[in-house]
Amino acid sequence: MQLIRSPGGSLLELLPGLIAMSVLFGTTSMLAVTITFERSGRSFDRLLLAPISVSTMVLAKITGAIVFGIFNAFVPVIFAAFFVNLGAVNWGVMLLAVLLIAITSTLLGLLIAVSAKQVFEAQTFSNFFRFPMLFLCGLFVPLSSLPVFVRPVSFLLPLTYGTDILNGAIAGANLLSPMLCYGVLLAFAAGLFLVCLHNINRKWIL
Amino acid sequence: MSIVTVTNLKKTYGDFSAVDGINFSIEQGEIFGFLGPNGAGKTSTINMMIGLSRPTQGEIIIDGIDARRQIKKAQAIMGIVPDESNLYNEMDGFENLCFCASLYGMRKEEREPKARQLLEQFQLKEAGKRPFKAYSKGMRRKLTIAAAIIHSPRILFLDEPTTGIDVESARQIRELILKLKEQGTTVFITTHYIEDAERICDRLAFIVGGKIVANGTVNELMESASHGHAIRLVTDINSENLAADLQARFTSSTVEITRDHALVLRSAERIPLLPVMEYFDHNGIAVYEARELRRCLGR
Numbered sequence: 001m002q003l004i005r006s007p008g009g010s011l012l013e014l015l016p017g018l019i020a021m022s023v024l025f026g027t028t029s030m031l032a033v034t035i036t037f038e039r040s041g042r043s044f045d046r047l048l049l050a051p052i053s054v055s056t057m058v059l060a061k062i063t064g065a066i067v068f069g070i071f072n073a074f075v076p077v078i079f080a081a082f083f084v085n086l087g088a089v090n091w092g093v094m095l096l097a098v099l100l101i102a103i104t105s106t107l108l109g110l111l112i113a114v115s116a117k118q119v120f121e122a123q124t125f126s127n128f129f130r131f132p133m134l135f136l137c138g139l140f141v142p143l144s145s146l147p148v149f150v151r152p153v154s155f156l157l158p159l160t161y162g163t164d165i166l167n168g169a170i171a172g173a174n175l176l177s178p179m180l181c182y183g184v185l186l187a188f189a190a191g192l193f194l195v196c197l198h199n200i201n202r203k204w205i206l
Numbered sequence: 207m208s209i210v211t212v213t214n215l216k217k218t219y220g221d222f223s224a225v226d227g228i229n230f231s232i233e234q235g236e237i238f239g240f241l242g243p244n245g246a247g248k249t250s251t252i253n254m255m256i257g258l259s260r261p262t263q264g265e266i267i268i269d270g271i272d273a274r275r276q277i278k279k280a281q282a283i284m285g286i287v288p289d290e291s292n293l294y295n296e297m298d299g300f301e302n303l304c305f306c307a308s309l310y311g312m313r314k315e316e317r318e319p320k321a322r323q324l325l326e327q328f329q330l331k332e333a334g335k336r337p338f339k340a341y342s343k344g345m346r347r348k349l350t351i352a353a354a355i356i357h358s359p360r361i362l363f364l365d366e367p368t369t370g371i372d373v374e375s376a377r378q379i380r381e382l383i384l385k386l387k388e389q390g391t392t393v394f395i396t397t398h399y400i401e402d403a404e405r406i407c408d409r410l411a412f413i414v415g416g417k418i419v420a421n422g423t424v425n426e427l428m429e430s431a432s433h434g435h436a437i438r439l440v441t442d443i444n445s446e447n448l449a450a451d452l453q454a455r456f457t458s459s460t461v462e463i464t465r466d467h468a469l470v471l472r473s474a475e476r477i478p479l480l481p482v483m484e485y486f487d488h489n490g491i492a493v494y495e496a497r498e499l500r501r502c503l504g505r
Contacts, residue, residue, distance in 0.1 A: 042292040049256060050309035051282035205260060 013083045013173075016166035018076035020159060022096060024105045024130060026072035031065045031109035032122040039204075040118060054200055058193075062106045062138040069102030093178055094169035100185035101116075101162035107192035108158075114199040133159050143175060158188040209234040209361055210255070210390050213263035218417075224250040226416035228319035232361075232394060232409075234360070237387050239407030240396040243503050247291065248396040252365050257392070261459070269360060270348050276333055280358040282310065285359030289314075291346040293424035295339035299330055299349050303356055317356065324352040328382070344375025351382060361392040368402055380406050435476045439469040441486060450490070455485055456493045 020107035038044040047057050075100055080086065116122035135141065137159040146154060156161050160175065168174025174181075210232035210470070215336060217225040225247045232238040242248050253259035257264055257277035266273040273280040300321055307317035309451060312313060316389040322465060325334040328348045333341060342351065361404050368376040383393055383406055397403055403410050403424070412420040412429055420427055439449070453461045459473040471477055 042288070042290055045258060045288065046292050046306065047309070048258060049281060049284075049286050051278045052312075053278055054310065151482065154459050205258065 011080055011170050014091060014168050015076060015080050016163055018099065019073045019161050020071040020139060021134065022076055023069045023101045026070035026090050027065045027102050027105040028126050028130060030068050031106055032059065032112040032116065032126050033119055035061065035113035036116045036119050036122040037197055048190035048204060055197055058197065058200065062110060065106040065109065066102045069105060070098055072173060090169040094166060096182065097162055097165035097169060100182065101159065102187045104158040104185055104192060107189060107196055110196045112193060114196060114203055137163050139163055159186055161185050170184040207234050210271050212228060213255060213268045214261045215263040215266065217254060217259065218262045223416050228418045229410050230418060230421055236350040236404050236408040237383065237391055237393040237395060239403040239410040240413060241403050241410055241412035242399055246413045247325055247411060249365055252396055254361055256284060256363055257281055283364040285354035286363040287351050287354045287367055291350040293338050293350060293353060296337060298337050299325060299334040302349065303353055306353040307356045312357060320356055320361060324356060330335060344371040347371055347375065361394065362386060364393065364395045366397055367395065368399060382404050434472055434474045436470055436472045436499040437477050438497055438499050439493060442492045
């Protein structure tokens with residue numbers, strides 16, 4: 001649809017956005033909904049009662065969602081391969097970016113799962129995070145075109161950094177240094193993991 | 207030897223005390239019943255013991271492990287049957303058992319034969335291939351117990367195991383619990399059914415309003431709950447005159463006639479049957495039934 005409306009645009013320019021969206025939606029939904037569903041059905045209690053540390057259990061849960069997110073990322077790539085030449089893509093940089101986007105998005109999903117009690121709450125919270133993030137991270141509107149007072153908010157979002165790396169790896173149009181973006185994404189991942197663990201210990205074991 | 211010691215355990219939610227400084231211990235290999243009405247603090251207590259809830263105050267020692275500090279170590283020797291089954295609806299019985307075993311580190315070659323054996327033992331062999339969501343309530347409870355014992359725990363916690371299930375399933379569950387005790391498993395069971403507690407528990411604690419109001423063996427509690435002994439007699443002439451005559455003959459007893467025309471002799475001391483039977487024989491009265499009335503915690 002985007003291509004039809006912008007005939008001059010290239011699919012290659014759209015690909016970073018499509019990849020980022022696939023990962024974001026796949027991972028946040030998976031973790032937020034499945035954990036909330038398991039908790040409301042009380043099967044999650046069985047995991048909490050097993051002799052497995054909470055951090056190990058959380059790591060296992062997020063690993064599943066991360067792998068799912070990475071697979072999701074390659075769905076638009078496979079389709080794009082039929083229409084455009086992907087020879088210029090820096091696959092190593094792109095893969096690492098996909099992995100880090102998957103990790104941060106999964107942890108955002110976990111943060112939602114810790115707060116939500118019902119599946120519908122998890123879905124509502126997920127959209128509350130996801131849609132503003134999509135519009136503010138430079139996917140649809142370039143960061144340079146955003147109003148000045150909104151730009152600081154963009155730089156508080158992990159997806160902004162992930163998208164920037166993808167833009168660089170696929171279309172060669174990044175704003176920031178990939179190393180800086182990797183560092184920021186790693187910092188987001190560590191911070192979110194610690195916040196999630198803290199909230200889990202506070203909210204799941206009363 | 208105590209396998210569980212609970213000392214001054216408290217749980218408060220704001221101003222409300224769900225559990226208010228309770229103390230008890232459980233001996234190795236016994237069935238310990240935690241009895242009380244709904245909302246008495248039974249589930250709050252069990253949740254603190256198994257690690258689903260944090261005590262506000264107090265100490266829980268399970269097999270020498272401080273359960274407040276090392277709950278994961280303590281959970282390795284526990285089997286837990288919650289008040290509502292918490293297995294996975296989409297998995298079948300066999301898969302659920304294998305998954306639960308894997309949570310306790312059991313290898314495939316160890317857990318699969320054990321799961322099959324438990325399905326057979328719990329009469330769920332046929333249902334083993336059906337998804338858990340298709341199980342009846344009694345079957346769900348049985349599979350949940352099977353899942354809790356697949357790793358051979360030293361202590362089994364059961365929260366209201368017979369609530370909401372049919373009489374036959376409840377009987378089977380009581381038999382299973384007694385069999386587990388025979389095999390050396392310590393059992394902690396919460397219930398609000400006095401009958402269940404009387405039938406299977408070695409010792410009991412009564413909890414009301416978050417406090418333990420009585421604690422002891424079933425016999426000790428029955429002694430304190432009932433006053434004295436009674437025998438019930440069914441004869442061919444249960445008349446007011448006979449009751450009066452009996453009362454005059456056995457002065458330490460009180461005699462009453464029940465609604466179903468049986469005679470009941472009550473006494474502070476245990477009543478020897480022989481003099482009573484000799485009295486009836488001497489007076490040519492046929493006795494069709496003579497039995498000591500069982501004292502009941504509910505009375």
